[in-house]
Amino acid sequence: MDLSFVLDGLWTALQPINLLWLIIGAILGTIVGILPGLGPATGVAVLIPLTFGMEPVSALILMAAIYYGALFGGSRSSILINTPGDGSSIAATFDGYPMTKNGQAGQAMSIAAMASLIGGVMAIFGFIFLAIPLANFALNFGPAEYLFLFFFALSAVVALSIGNMVKGFITMFLGLGISTIGIDLQSGVHRHTFDIPHFTEGISFVVIIIGIYAIGEVLYNMFANKQPKDVDGSKIGQKWFTKEQWRRSIAPILRSGPIGFFLGVLPGSGGTISSLLAYSTEKQISKNKKQFGKGAVEGLVAPESANSSAAVGSLIPMLTMAIPGSATTAVMLGALVMIGITPGPLLFENSPDLVWTLINSMFIGNIILVIINIAMVGVLVKILKTPPKVLYPIVLILSFIGAYTLGYSTIDFYILIIAGVIGLFMRLLDYPIVPLILALIVGGEMEQNLRRALVIYDQPVDMLFASPITIVLALLTLLSFSYPLIIKLVKRASKNKDHTVDL
Numbered sequence: 001m002d003l004s005f006v007l008d009g010l011w012t013a014l015q016p017i018n019l020l021w022l023i024i025g026a027i028l029g030t031i032v033g034i035l036p037g038l039g040p041a042t043g044v045a046v047l048i049p050l051t052f053g054m055e056p057v058s059a060l061i062l063m064a065a066i067y068y069g070a071l072f073g074g075s076r077s078s079i080l081i082n083t084p085g086d087g088s089s090i091a092a093t094f095d096g097y098p099m100t101k102n103g104q105a106g107q108a109m110s111i112a113a114m115a116s117l118i119g120g121v122m123a124i125f126g127f128i129f130l131a132i133p134l135a136n137f138a139l140n141f142g143p144a145e146y147l148f149l150f151f152f153a154l155s156a157v158v159a160l161s162i163g164n165m166v167k168g169f170i171t172m173f174l175g176l177g178i179s180t181i182g183i184d185l186q187s188g189v190h191r192h193t194f195d196i197p198h199f200t201e202g203i204s205f206v207v208i209i210i211g212i213y214a215i216g217e218v219l220y221n222m223f224a225n226k227q228p229k230d231v232d233g234s235k236i237g238q239k240w241f242t243k244e245q246w247r248r249s250i251a252p253i254l255r256s257g258p259i260g261f262f263l264g265v266l267p268g269s270g271g272t273i274s275s276l277l278a279y280s281t282e283k284q285i286s287k288n289k290k291q292f293g294k295g296a297v298e299g300l301v302a303p304e305s306a307n308s309s310a311a312v313g314s315l316i317p318m319l320t321m322a323i324p325g326s327a328t329t330a331v332m333l334g335a336l337v338m339i340g341i342t343p344g345p346l347l348f349e350n351s352p353d354l355v356w357t358l359i360n361s362m363f364i365g366n367i368i369l370v371i372i373n374i375a376m377v378g379v380l381v382k383i384l385k386t387p388p389k390v391l392y393p394i395v396l397i398l399s400f401i402g403a404y405t406l407g408y409s410t411i412d413f414y415i416l417i418i419a420g421v422i423g424l425f426m427r428l429l430d431y432p433i434v435p436l437i438l439a440l441i442v443g444g445e446m447e448q449n450l451r452r453a454l455v456i457y458d459q460p461v462d463m464l465f466a467s468p469i470t471i472v473l474a475l476l477t478l479l480s481f482s483y484p485l486i487i488k489l490v491k492r493a494s495k496n497k498d499h500t501v502d503l
Helices: 001-014 016-033 039-046 056-081 091-101 107-140 143-158 165-177 197-201 207-224 233-237 242-264 268-286 298-321 327-338 345-350 354-373 376-387 388-407 410-431 435-455 459-463 468-502
Strands: none
Touching: 001 016, 016 056, 016 354, 039 056, 039 143, 039 327, 056 107, 056 197, 056 268, 056 298, 056 327, 056 354, 091 298, 091 468, 107 242, 107 354, 143 268, 143 298, 143 435, 143 468, 165 435, 207 345, 207 388, 207 410, 207 435, 233 459, 242 376, 242 410, 268 298, 268 435, 298 327, 298 345, 298 354, 345 354, 376 468, 388 410, 435 459, 459 468
C-alpha cells in the first residue's frame, strides 16, 4: 500500500466539487432509504442520469454515497413506523420499532446511526487490507458452497423461533413456495403464474415486505383495536443514547461488522442476509434473549452494523472482478461502464487514485451521514405525534407508491393487499415473519444453485463433501437447528442440579 496514493486520494476526496457530490449523494440516499420500497438499487438507477458528463471519480463518489446513504435512511422508517425502507432494513424493525413504542425513538435512531458508522468504518479498513485476498476467496464459492450458505442462513433464522419452530418452518416453506412463482429458468415452464403475464418474472420480494410490514401493521392496528402507545414527549426528545445502551451495544457492533463485511463480499448475499444473520447470531449468544423483540438495543445495532459493512464489502467483487455483489452494485457496474470506468483486477493497478479516492470518500461520507441522521432525529420523531387517522393513510400512500415504482403494474397493488392480509393473520396467530422473508429472498438463487450442484456431482451426498467450506457450513446448519434443543437440555440439567443442591 503506497502512502502517496492514500494521501492523493484524500486530497481528491476533499476537493469542493467532490465534497458537494458526496453531501448530495448522502442526502439523496437518506431520503431514498426512508421511502418504503425504493431502496438503494432504485435510487442509484433513477439518479444515474446525474452522472452523465461528470468526472468519473465524482460519479463513483455520488453513486457510492447514495448506496450507503440509503442504508442509513432505511432504518429510519423501520424504527419509526415499522416499515422497512428496503429488504436490508427488515431486521431494524424487530427491536427498533419496539424501542419507539417504549418512548426511545430518538435514542434508537442515534445509536443505529453510530452502529452504521462503526460497521462501515470497520468494513472500509477491511476493504483496504483484504480487498484482493477476500475477492480471491469468494471465487472458491461454487454452487454447493452457495447452497449450504443459504441452508445455514435459513436454519439460523428459523432457530430464532424458539418455542415456535414448527411455525417457523411453515412460514419458511411458504416463502420458498412463493419464490418458485414465474418461469423455470431451466425448462422454461410457467410455474404458478395463473396465465398472468406479470407473474412470469416472479413476485418482487420488496412488494411482499412492504405488504406484510406496512399494510399488515396498519390492518393490525385498525382491526385488532391496537392503538399506538402514548409516548412521553420528553423521552422522544432525547436524541442521544445512554451510557448503558452504549455499553450493551459496543460488543454486538464489533461482532456484527465482520459478519456483514464477509457476506457482502460474496456475490448475491447482500445486506438482507447479513443483517438477519447478525441478528440471529446476536440473539443466540446474548444473555438477554428474552428482551429481543421487545426493544433490546443489541437487536438493533447488530443488524445495522452488519448492513452497513455489507454495503462496503459488496463493492469489492464489483471493483476487483466486475462481479456485482448486490442489486445496487449491479446497477453501479453498468453505470461505471457507461461513464468509462472498467472494473476488474487491473483497476487497482491502472487507476489506484480512483480507488483510494473512493475509500477516503467513504470515510468522510459515513461521518457526514451520522451528522445528517442525528440532526434529523428531532424532525423525524415528530411523526410519532401524528394522529393515527393521518399517519395510517400516509403509510398506505407511501406503500402503494413504493410498490408501483418497482414494476409500474397495478397487479402489484393486489399482491400488496394480499401480503398485508397475510401479515395481519401472522401477527394475530403469532407466526414468525422473518423465515418467510428470507426464504422468499434466497429461494430463487437457492434453487438454481441446487440444480447446478446436482449436475456437477453424481450423488447429493457428494455436495456435502465438495470442499471444507461446505462441511463447515453444514455443521453450522446442524448446530443452528440443534441450538433450541441444546438450550432446553442445558436448562433442564441446570434445574436438576439446583434441585439436588436444595435437597
